[in-house]
Every structure is written in structure tokens, then in C-alpha cells.
Ligand code: ADP
Ligand code: MG
């Protein structure tokens with residue numbers, strides 16, 4: 394029922410915050426190479442605020458979609474930075490798509506991730522190949538949709554999509570940045586993956602492990 398879905402939504406946000414806590418220094422170092430070094434701390438601030446908002450919404454009896462929308466607003470309010478606004482777009486898109494009614498099925502989760510992918514591209518104007526989180530999010534969404542459409546359960550489709558995101562994030566090392574703060578330092582960033590693509594892949598992988606349990 395909707396209670397279980399809301400608890401799972403809050404757990405997903407909590408796992409996201411734990412993942413960022415574990416990798417905060419690594420993300421800061423990655424962003425130091427061609428950016429301003431704040432990707433770890435910004436993601437940590439956003440994800441922790443999102444976790445608190447998600448837990449309190451779930452405690453008040455909100456449904457899964459509303460839990461994610463509250464998490465989205467807290468993340469973008471508290472994180473600062475480009476990635477904070479974009480993670481707000483991601484969580485809000487998924488929350489609005491799955492809604493509160495019932496236990497969200499795999500198709501609506503995949504549709505929510507597809508909406509998130511379109512929303513991030515509309516908000517940030519980056520396309521695949523610009524060396525941003527879009528380079529991980531687009532293949533993640535495509536693989537999740539493909540898996541769900543072939544009838545895989547959500548946990549299996551998500552795991553395959555997280556692997557695709559991980560490979561795609563690693564492959565951004567070969568790209569020159571065309572968006573965001575890294576653009577003026579394009580050559581310096583060659584050989585290093587995009588921080589936002591890397592953090593997205595870490596989060597997707599951790600949620601995949603949660604869904605498999
Ligand atoms: P800021 O760049 O404001 O310091 P962060 O360091 O938290 O914010 O996030 C940087 C990440 O944000 C980049 O690695 C990239 O993945 C992502 N990013 C930056 N600009 C865009 C954009 N226009 N569209 C999508 N993602 C972007
Ligand atoms: Mg930064």
C-alpha cells in the first residue's frame with residue numbers, strides 16, 4: 394500500500410545521503426580539478442536536507458510522490474550550486490510522476506526517471522557529450538526503460554541501468570566540458586570524469602543495492 398511506498402521513498406533518499414557522506418572527499422577532489430571543489434560538500438548539504446525532509450514527510454503520513462517532492466525542495470534550497478538545483482529537478486520529476494496513490498510499479502518509476510532526464514536537460518540546457526551529469530542520466534534512463542519494457546522486475550532493470558550509468562560516467566573522462574564551471578578549464582579536465590556524472594552513478598548503484606534486498 395502507499396505506506397510501504399512512502400517508507401521506501403524515504404529510504405531511497407536516506408541511502409542517497411549515506412552514499413554522498415561516504416564519497417564526499419572524493420567528489421570534492423574531482424570537482425577541484427576543473428571546477429570549484431564544492432561538489433562533495435554541496436551534494437552533502439543537499440542530500441542531508443533532503444533526507445530530513447523526506448523522513449518528516451513520511452512520518453506525517455505523506456505518500457511516496459509527496460515524500461520525494463519535499464526532498465526535492467529541501468535539496469535545491471539547501472545545496473546551492475548547479476547540481477543542487479538539478480537534483481531538485483530529478484527528485485521532483487520522479488515524485489510527480491509516481492504520485493501518492495499506490496505502490497509505484499516499475500513502469501511509473503522508469504517514466505519518472507525519463508521525466509527527470511528530460512527535466513535536467515530542459516533546466517540546464519546540457520546535451521549528451523557536454524561532460525555533465527546528463528552523460529550518466531540519459532543512459533541510465535534509457536537502460537531502465539529498456540529493462541522494464543522487456544519485463545524485468547524493477548530491481549533487475551535498475552541494476553542494469555546503474556551499470557550503464559557507471560560505465561557512462563567513467564567514459565566522461567575522455568570528454569571536454571562544454572557546460573558549467575568546468576568549461577573554462579576544459580583541458581585540465583581531460584582524463585578525469587565529470588563529478589556530477591560520477592556522483593549520479595554512485596547514487597544509482599547504491600539505490601540498486603537497496604532495491605535488490
Ligand atoms: P557548481 O558547478 O555550481 O559548483 P557542483 O560542483 O555541485 O555545482 O556540480 C557540478 C556538476 O554539475 C558538474 O560536474 C555537472 O555534472 C553538473 N552540471 C553543471 N552544469 C550543468 C548543466 N548545465 N546541466 C547539467 N549538469 C550540469
Ligand atoms: Mg562545484
Ligand code: MG
Pocket residue numbers: 429431474475
Ligand atoms: Mg560551486
